[in-house]
Amino acid sequence: MGLCHGKPIEVPSSNAENSVVPGNSEHAANSDATKPSNFPFYSPSPLPSGFKNSPANSSVTSTPLRFFKRPFPPPSPAKHIKALLARRHGAVKPNEATIPEGSECEVGLDKSFGFSKHFLQKFELGEEVGRGHFGYTCLAKAKKGELKGHELAVKVIPKAKMTTTIAIEDARREVKILHAITGHKNLVQFYDAYEDDDNVYIVMELCKGGELLDRILSRGGKYSEEDAKVVMVQILSAVAFCHLQGVVHRDLKPENFLFSSKEGESQLKAIDFGLSDYVKPDERLNDIVGSAYYVAPEVLHRAYGTEADMWSIGVIAYILLCGSRPFWARTESGIFRSVLKAEPSFEEAPWPSLSSEAKDFVKRLLNKDYRKRPTAVQALSHPWLSNSHDVKNLLDISICKHIKAYICSSSLRKLALRALAKTLTVVHLAYFQDQFTLLGPNKSGVISLQNLKTALLRNSTGAMKDSRVVDYVNVVSSLQYRKLNFEEFCAAALSVYQMEGLENWEEHAHSAYENFEKDGNRSIMIEELASELGLSPSVPVHVVLQDWIRHADGKLSFTGFVRLLHGFSSRPLHKP
Structure with a gap:
């Protein structure tokens, strides 16, 4: 049973309205402005201007919000999830968390990564340009080597914050993934990793064009279809490459895509792999990570794979095209309930004026059944995008x-x-x-x-x-x-x-x-069908398969045909 089906716990209302699920999200790391947050579990609050009922004190640096006509009831996986995440990174005492997630004791932790210890000899660290819950990002200039004279972005992760083995492994895995996948034009370029007694330093290219989120806001909250296509192709290209490598990003959102320069046609780069993980095609992950408005339903149920990234891309596409979130609520519990239960609206403006292909594209990505979502490669071949790009087939x-x-x-x-x-x-x-x-x-x-x-x-x-x-x-x-x-x-x-x-x-x-x-249809006995499907002799096959075969001629019925397409599962047969 997924975490979100646990006993409801009342969660106090909060004005913080964005990212409930934290990561090493120094998304401003490569952008031009510092965006501090007063809350460790939250990204900046929603867009105020131009949106009905928007609170006056909301920040303009976050994703546009969407208001629902009636409030959701107050149930709540939120407190469970926040406790789990805090425990993951050692932010609370062990007995304050509801779900055990590894060793929380800092004593005896090995914080040696084997990285070069000559960071300060090679780089001059500049001003801080972004801060997340687990680290911050600074401008830097190379003093020697191949990068001499180049401006760079350096993500600094204090070792003092690594109070669990999981936090240490997250940092180690982030470097490993960045090193492996660097080189794709839509992924941030990784140069090297360093460490000293106090910090881990991840040296990357400096993207001066700012966040995708800022571009959305500068355009009044939404993109035209043609401009949105350009963005989606770049996002999907990067994600398709990651998924081919068996890497799931797990925190895709507009804040985690930066433009390489301020020019209108500059390339978009995916950043912040602090929550990324490895996954095989037949494997399911179970730890809850990501950002609340972009988290897929199956993540909350703690059984997911690369399809979770496709849901997040669907949320981004929805925002690009209409300027508001598909799932929104004023509390963490409401956000999760909306993601699990609510259906996004395609009736309000501007959706009626958009193409049927655009709506179909978004709807397919936001299917709550992860098995029905297209993969990144399939999404690139969708009619809405297929004629608008020239991307190398993967x-x-x-x-x-x-x-x-x-x-x-x-x-x-x-x-x-x-x-x-x-x-x-x-x-x-x-x-x-x-x-x-x-x-x-x-x-x-x-x-x-x-x-x-x-x-x-x-x-x-x-x-x-x-x-x-x-x-x-x-x-x-x-x-x-x-x-x-x-x-x-x-x-x-x-x-x-x-x-x-x-x-x-x-x-x-x-x-x-x-x-x-x-x-291919022919007369077939129930016993033969049971043998064909590999059913155990102990299974009551006549009860299970009676509607699979037409009584008139003994051939497979339409119902049986559709079930056969999906493949047979004996799991329901084990119920008493």
Whole structure:
């Protein structure tokens, strides 16, 4: 059961209205203005100007707010979550936290990172330009070496704040990830890490263009569709690269994207990997991190993967296009309840005047069922964006997971998936064609599973090894299976859940069933179906599978066909 289903605890109302879930978020680190916060668990409060009912004392440095017509009831995962996060970084006594999260005792902690100790010899530290709960960022100038004379940004993490093993590991992992993924044009450039007895210093490029958030505010709270597309393509490009490496950012928000310069067309850079972690395609993380307005529902339920980043991108897209948050409340509890239960509005201005493609793009990203959200690579191929960029195609690591499931499926399910693949639209086929081409089909137009590994290693970094994505793909590529042509590749690589998230899913399903009736449906006994699905002899198969088969001719019913597409799960059968 997720954390958010625990016993409700009353949370005092607060005027702080933004980031409840803290990270090493020195987002101003690379921007021009200092934005201190009086609250350790909060980012600056919401935009006041131009928004109805906005409090007069709100800061103009935060994401535009959205007001709901009626207040939410006061239940509350918030206190649990805040206590967990405080405990994670040693901000409270152990008995004040509700969830144990590692060792909280500072005695005996090894705070030696093995980084160079010559920071002050190589760099002159300048003024502070940003401060977060776990550190701050300063301007700096290189005194010697290849960077001599260059202005840089240096994130300083005081060792005194590292009072738990988890806090130490967070800092170590941040450096490791930055080092591994640096080089992508939409990721902040990492140069080196240093330490002394008091601090860890992370040296990065200085982005002088300010935060994406500031650009939104300077435009009156929203972007035109065309300008929003330019921003979304850059965000998705960076995130697609991270996800391929097995890195999930976990704190995507407008404050964590900086422009490299003040020029209108300057590149956007993702920053602040202090909360990032490694994750394999079949792995779920369970620690709650991120920022309240951007946190995905499954994060609050403590079982999530890279799909959580896609939700955050959906929130950013919503804000870019309409200037307000899709989920908003005056308290932490209300924010979480809104994320879990409320549906974003697409009825108020300017949504009626925006394109149907833009609305579909945002709606798909903000699907509360993480399985139905598009991946970053798929989002780049969405009709709203597909003709507005020229981004190098990346392998979508999710197809490895789907291909593995396909290969391990019964012959009957393979037939059903092939029938569904025949209903794919031109847009879907374009995405699969790009992925198939990346896998390097031979002259006969087929690929082997070994192609998965070869294609993956073309874009491999150290992060991919640390996340064990390489190990995962090695397992898939070692499975014994015949070569796949493009038609079967589409069947193997598609996600039934993602297709189920389409507005016209019913049309796809019925069309696929018609194809299945012609090509693959046949009379089948319940016992045979149970064997095909690998059900245990102890399972009451006649009860479970009776509506899967038509009584008239013994063939698979439409209900059975759809269930077969998803793959069989015996979990519900274990209920008493």
